[in-house]
Amino acid sequence: MELLLDSLFNGVAIGSVLLVAALGLAIVFGLMGVINLAHGELMMLGAYTTYVTQLIFKLPIFKPFYNSYIIVSIFLAFIVSGVVGILLEKTIIRKLYGSPLETLLATWGVSLILQQFVRSVPLAYGTGLVVSLIIGLFLPASFPSKIKESINFKYFKFSSWIFAALTGVLTGSIISSSISKLSRASARNVDVTAPSWMRGQVEIIGTAFPKTRLMIIIITLISVIAIILFLNQSAWGMRIRAVTQNRQMSDCLGISTEKVDIITFGIGSGLAGVAGVAVSLLGSVGPNVGGNYIVGCFMVVVLGGVGNLLGTVLASFGIGIMTDLIGAGRLLSIWPNMPLPLSNTINFFATTSMARVMIFALIVIFLQFKPTGLFPQKGRMVES
Amino acid sequence: MSLSKIKFDKKIVLSFWIILIALIIAAPTLLPVFRLNLLGRYLSLSIVALGVDLIWGYTGLLSLGQGIFFALGGYCAAMYLQINSSSEFPNNIPEFFALYGVEKLPFFWEPFRSSAFTFFAIWIIPALVAGLIGFLVFRNRIKGVYFSILTQASLLVFFNFFNGQQKLINGTNGLKTDVTQLFGQMVGSDSLQRIFFWITAIIVIAAWFFAKWVVKGRFGNILIGIRDDEPRVRFTGYNPVIFKTIIFSIAGGLAGISGALYTVQSGIVSPQFMTVPFSIEMVIWVAVGGRGTLLGAILGAVFINYAKSLVSEALPASWMFIQGGLFILVVTALPEGVLGWIQGDGPRNLLQRFGLRRKIETYPSLEVNNKEGINE
Numbered sequence: 001m002e003l004l005l006d007s008l009f010n011g012v013a014i015g016s017v018l019l020v021a022a023l024g025l026a027i028v029f030g031l032m033g034v035i036n037l038a039h040g041e042l043m044m045l046g047a048y049t050t051y052v053t054q055l056i057f058k059l060p061i062f063k064p065f066y067n068s069y070i071i072v073s074i075f076l077a078f079i080v081s082g083v084v085g086i087l088l089e090k091t092i093i094r095k096l097y098g099s100p101l102e103t104l105l106a107t108w109g110v111s112l113i114l115q116q117f118v119r120s121v122p123l124a125y126g127t128g129l130v131v132s133l134i135i136g137l138f139l140p141a142s143f144p145s146k147i148k149e150s151i152n153f154k155y156f157k158f159s160s161w162i163f164a165a166l167t168g169v170l171t172g173s174i175i176s177s178s179i180s181k182l183s184r185a186s187a188r189n190v191d192v193t194a195p196s197w198m199r200g201q202v203e204i205i206g207t208a209f210p211k212t213r214l215m216i217i218i219i220t221l222i223s224v225i226a227i228i229l230f231l232n233q234s235a236w237g238m239r240i241r242a243v244t245q246n247r248q249m250s251d252c253l254g255i256s257t258e259k260v261d262i263i264t265f266g267i268g269s270g271l272a273g274v275a276g277v278a279v280s281l282l283g284s285v286g287p288n289v290g291g292n293y294i295v296g297c298f299m300v301v302v303l304g305g306v307g308n309l310l311g312t313v314l315a316s317f318g319i320g321i322m323t324d325l326i327g328a329g330r331l332l333s334i335w336p337n338m339p340l341p342l343s344n345t346i347n348f349f350a351t352t353s354m355a356r357v358m359i360f361a362l363i364v365i366f367l368q369f370k371p372t373g374l375f376p377q378k379g380r381m382v383e384s
Numbered sequence: 385m386s387l388s389k390i391k392f393d394k395k396i397v398l399s400f401w402i403i404l405i406a407l408i409i410a411a412p413t414l415l416p417v418f419r420l421n422l423l424g425r426y427l428s429l430s431i432v433a434l435g436v437d438l439i440w441g442y443t444g445l446l447s448l449g450q451g452i453f454f455a456l457g458g459y460c461a462a463m464y465l466q467i468n469s470s471s472e473f474p475n476n477i478p479e480f481f482a483l484y485g486v487e488k489l490p491f492f493w494e495p496f497r498s499s500a501f502t503f504f505a506i507w508i509i510p511a512l513v514a515g516l517i518g519f520l521v522f523r524n525r526i527k528g529v530y531f532s533i534l535t536q537a538s539l540l541v542f543f544n545f546f547n548g549q550q551k552l553i554n555g556t557n558g559l560k561t562d563v564t565q566l567f568g569q570m571v572g573s574d575s576l577q578r579i580f581f582w583i584t585a586i587i588v589i590a591a592w593f594f595a596k597w598v599v600k601g602r603f604g605n606i607l608i609g610i611r612d613d614e615p616r617v618r619f620t621g622y623n624p625v626i627f628k629t630i631i632f633s634i635a636g637g638l639a640g641i642s643g644a645l646y647t648v649q650s651g652i653v654s655p656q657f658m659t660v661p662f663s664i665e666m667v668i669w670v671a672v673g674g675r676g677t678l679l680g681a682i683l684g685a686v687f688i689n690y691a692k693s694l695v696s697e698a699l700p701a702s703w704m705f706i707q708g709g710l711f712i713l714v715v716t717a718l719p720e721g722v723l724g725w726i727q728g729d730g731p732r733n734l735l736q737r738f739g740l741r742r743k744i745e746t747y748p749s750l751e752v753n754n755k756e757g758i759n760e
Contacts, residue, residue, distance in 0.1 A: 035529045095716055100529045101446045102715040105671065108664050109711025116704035291660065295540050298533040353544035360541045364520060364534070371524035 005207055007324055013213040015320020016220035017278055019313060021293050022300035023227060024271030026312040029301055031244045031264045034093060034103045038111040039297065040290025042269045045084060046077035046276020047285040048118065051190050052127055055179050067195040070277070074219065077273035083134050084114075085269020089262055115287045124182040128172025136164035189286035198281075216278045223274055227267075228309060240264055303363055305373025314374060319359060327355030408585040412578045421649060422693060423686075424581040427588050428645035430685035433669045434595045434678060435635030435642070440667065441675030442599050443631050444611030445527070449517075449535030450639050451663035452542045453510035457640025458653035459546075460509060462559035464502035465648070467493055469565040480554045490552050506644045507637040514636025518629045527614070536660060543658040558654025561647055572651055584645050588682065591638060595678050598634065607631060668707070671714045674721025683723065 025039050036042075053073035057066045088110060096103045117126065139160040140153075147156055176183035194212055201208040231237040242250040243260045251257050279289060300319060304311030326349055349358045367373075412420055432454050439445045466478040467489075473479045477489045495501045521534055547556050562572030569576050598604065609617040610624050617624055647653040656662070666685075673684020688710075695703045718725055 029529075033529070035533065092712060092716065101444075101532065102719065104446065104529060104532060105664075105667060106712050106715045109708040109715075112661075112704050112708035112711070116701065116708070119704075120701045295537055295660075299537060302530060302533060351548060353548045356544050357541045360537055363537075367524060367526065367534075368520065371526055 011321030011324040015317035019316035021275035022297040024268035028268035037107040040294035041114040042272035043276040046273030047280035078270040081273025082270030089265040124176035128168040132164040132168025189284040192280040305375040308375040311375040426689040430682040431642035433681040433685035435638035437681035449539035453636040453639035454643035455657035457643030458647035461644035465564040510640030511633040511637035515633035518632035562651030674723030680723035
């Protein structure tokens with residue numbers, strides 16, 4: 001019983017990282033049919049945001065609030081990754097709608113650039129750049145509509161970008177002068193240390209669980225609930241669902257699909273950032289951190305089916321629990337006296353990497369029976 | 385008038401081939417050993433690019449897992465070389481087995497003692513694996529991005545498998561080939577490398593003609609039909625699954641040959657051949673060269689790799705930026721690739737933009753009608 005609980009918890013912990021990472025991917029894929037290969041790198045940005053936030057909170061001014069930095073960094077990571085995502089959508093992905101394979105290649109290019117960017121640009125100036133992007137994108141949108149509609153709006157826009165650039169440079173130089181760790185570029189992995197209230201273990205029903213894992217499960221839970229509420233209760237959520245179901249018809253009914261695309265992509269990328277915070281709690285953060293999770297996320301999306309959050313949730317927990325059962329060889333301890341050839345096979349697959357092999361095989365077998373995932377979209381049409 | 389419509393004189397074609405063959409024969413004397421070796425490697429990569437062009441450029445299947453078949457071919461060649469030059473090691477098996485305390489040769493190594501078996505295994509094993517993966521995926525009408533993702537996932541599966549099995553195939557260290565013997569000579573020696581270069585050049589040309597033959601005629605037409613509108617092909621009475629599986633295994637076989645040639649020239653095969661970036665790079669060679677143009681795939685593979693080695697020698701950090709930029713640029717601005725752009729209306733449009741060439745006054749309907757022969 002205890003063993004089963006332990007296994008279940010581990011599985012849920014693995015699954016919740018997958019879930020929070022795959023959630024954004026699933027929403028974007030469901031809406032636009034676009035696979036964003038840079039999703040892993042947006043996660044990486046989120047993880048680095050956590051790192052930078054941690055260092056900033058070590059400065060004397062913020063020192064009293066140090067313990068809460070992880071909460072702050074969740075929001076910051078959402079904003080940072082979201083803004084980079086919006087920029088991506090506005091500059092590249094928008095031009096490639098209707099050709100998902102090309103989008104896939106272009107986003108791969110973006111992911112290469114982001115990786116190398118983190119390696120060769122000091123994090124302080126990277127932060128400055130992100131700050132100026134945030135201001136530049138949001139300041140013009142925050143003007144009252146009277147100014148927005150005037151002919152001279154382009155001057156306002158231009159001047160706000162200049163203001164943004166100046167703020168960015170200022171932020172960058174302040175950070176780089178006050179935190180020496182961020183002033184040099186380095187390709188080395190960095191570590192995020194959890195605040196003291198998150199270290200150690202907590203006991204539930206006689207079994208000890210690490211607190212960081214619990215925190216990740218909570219983050220995931222909150223993000224899923226927030227997304228479900230947003231999609232089902234808010235006006236924009238309704239528009240997003242409408243466009244997911246039928247793009248042309250929504251367009252005809254006056255929904256600005258362009259805006260819906262931007263918002264969806266922003267939210268999806270932001271969720272990648274939140275996933276990055278979770279990932280940073282699990283191990284060290286490096287330029288390649290996203291690549292370790294991205295294929296798992298794709299598997300979740302494929303297994304869960306398009307445009308259905310329940311499928312995403314079930315698929316990620318399913319994969320998580322299976323990974324733990326196979327990878328840690330728990331099947332043997334649950335059923336100790338199984339026949340020899342079977343137990344040999346299970347031992348052969350009882351490593352993390354071999355568990356992946358096994359799970360992929362299972363997914364392919366599953367797709368033979370349900371080619372469109374757990375919860376396929378209903379409707380009859382010739383697939384386009 | 386576009387370039388593709390120009391009919392070349394037979395004499396020009398003949399002299400082109402003579403020059404090409406002369407260059408291939410003379411290359412070992414013209415280039416230093418290091419550069420020659422690089423050129424040979426890049427030429428062997430162009431074979432896998434041909435395969436990518438067949439499945440992506442002609443059939444519209446974007447596979448991100450060609451590295452599997454590439455590495456499988458490489459492993460076949462390396463296993464043959466290792467096992468046939470292991471007579472002085474304990475138990476008559478390759479040296480690395482002793483590190484892990486393995487005394488008996490794993491069963492699947494046995495057939496690779498025979499050179500005839502290896503000769504066929506290099507391309508048949510990857511083709512069979514590709515056919516199996518392809519059939520399982522295509523049978524369920526999984527396509528588009530789903531197909532790309534599944535191929536990428538299977539790439540990772542193979543990577544994990546090969547990376548983790550030290551006792552079977554030396555895991556992450558890979559199999560070295562440059563210190564093994566072939567025909568009583570060291571594989572890494574200059575004289576044998578020169579022969580490998582010639583063999584590679586010949587096989588590239590052969591593969592080019594083979595690919596041309598594949599895309600010619602009805603088979604090729606069906607491939608293009610699948611790319612442009614698969615449901616319509618199905619409704620016309622063809623079964624796209626068979627055609628897709630066949631072309632995917634052909635591409636797999638080409639990748640295997642390419643991997644074997646690359647392995648003997650680079651001196652090692654390792655799970656690094658099955659990493660995600662390498663397989664996506666293969667796609668970008670084709671995309672830059674021009675998809676749907678076989679020559680473009682070859683030229684793209686050779687030139688991009690050459691540029692990569694030159695840039696990496698000078699400015700190591702900048703190649704990732706350049707490569708990333710290439711991905712973005714080629715899909716947004718140059719979707720047909722360089723060769724496709726030259727063959728299409730690209731140069732004329734460019735000349736017009738700079739005012740060097742007079743715009744052709746056309747009326748769209750006039751052009752169409754002329755084609756139909758109505759106005760005459």
